[in-house]
Amino acid sequence: MKNLKIGFVALLLIIGATSINAQDKNNPFSVGFGVNAVDFYPTNPGLMGHGSWFNEFVNVGDHYNAIPAISKVTVGKYLTDGFSIEAAGAINTISNVGDNSVSNTSYIALDGAVKYDLNNVLGETSVFDPYALIGGGYVWMDNFGTGTFNSGLGFNVWFSENLGVNLESKYKHAFESNIVQHFQHSLGLVIKFGGTDTDNDGVYNDEDACPEVFGLIEYNGCPDADNDGVIDSKDDCPNVAGLESLKGCPDTDNDGIADKDDACPNVKGTKANKGCPDTDNDGIIDSKDNCPNQAGPEANSGCPWPDTDGDGVLDKDDACPDVVGIVSNKGCPEVSVKDIAKLEALFKTVYFETNRADFKSETISKLNEAIEIIVKYPTAKFAISGHTDSIGNDQYNMKLSEKRANAVKNYLVSKGVSANNLTAKGFGETQPIESNMYNPGRAANRRVEIKLIN
Structure with missing residues (x-):
């Protein structure tokens, strides 16, 4: 024992x-x-x-x-x-x-x-x-x-x-x-x-979060090279003083975006725009926005689309940007009933030399008056038709009516009317409006007409 x-x-x-x-x-x-x-x-x-x-x-x-x-x-x-x-x-x-x-x-x-x-x-x-x-x-x-x-x-x-x-x-x-x-x-x-302090920073290895690197006691032995309160191992910008909330990186413009990630580090912006401003909130940063204080589409460099004629239809959608029109007609004016009636009346006074496609002198003023009405409607489409009486053979009358319709069209085009808005066709003696038995009827059938087709 x-x-x-x-x-x-x-x-x-x-x-x-x-x-x-x-x-x-x-x-x-x-x-x-x-x-x-x-x-x-x-x-x-x-x-x-x-x-x-x-x-x-x-x-x-x-x-x-x-x-x-x-x-x-x-x-x-x-x-x-x-x-x-x-x-x-x-x-x-x-x-x-x-x-x-x-x-x-x-x-x-x-x-x-x-x-x-x-x-x-x-x-x-x-x-x-x-x-x-x-x-x-x-x-x-x-x-x-x-x-x-x-x-x-x-x-x-x-x-x-x-x-x-x-x-x-x-x-x-x-x-x-x-x-x-x-x-x-x-x-x-x-x-x-017997305590070990490998890096000689005054913090023993057992308590040193960075035992191989000289650091500071207040940071458990880890270094803070830029003295911003964020230790280097957690500092994305260890050599430049920054903010703890931004992992030690600076934010010069105080927009909450670290300078290293900020495309506009000296101007306050938004995260959505990588730190750049967009004053008018149109999705285009000010530096690339031709109208930074007015919202506009990227297709127009950040500027609002203009409406030159003030008709409520933007120029980009306005087929007649310089003429007041209506939305339903793509910004172009709609041909009035009054103007249609006047055009039809004017065309009834269009006269040609006998058996020719040349205008009589008094016809020119009537055509000029018709042109003043037509150019008011830059997108309106018109059909010009030529007609004859029954004197002469059918083939001759058909050719003559086509020449007369084209003569009218060519004159209108020469005065500024778009050729794309005009069609011309001859009908010969096939569409009389009076009897060809007597002179008055035949005179009425020798005519040029204009019709609005769009």
């Missing part, structure tokens, strides 16, 4: 020596130096010269055993999640066992412990670092030795990131009766070390 206890203690010491643990992940190693005091009094109720549990716990003058020298050394290493392992060695001289005085007896202790940082439960503080421990060890007093089960509480108060003062009190329960239960208190300095 005794060998088993010694083996248990030895195992703890081996763990402590090979996995020395301390305070935190950045400085995983620690060493401590200080003094220790051993108190047998408040742990042995019923023994002569001893009090009940925790009785006179801090009666330093009567019960504490201490020597005026460095009498305790610790080494440790941080594990994870607030846990660390520590190995401790202590020496002392025992002159008081409870209220009983004894001759000076040497005291040597080797301990191993698992420690837990209570700030993980209480909440992190900057300087105060309380902990609980549990473990075991071995104590020698002169020629006697025993394994112990240890538990206790302590705390560190840090003066700097690496240096602090340690106060600890632990209870040691002895497995053998030749050494009774006791408390061991200690006070000393503790030093943390």
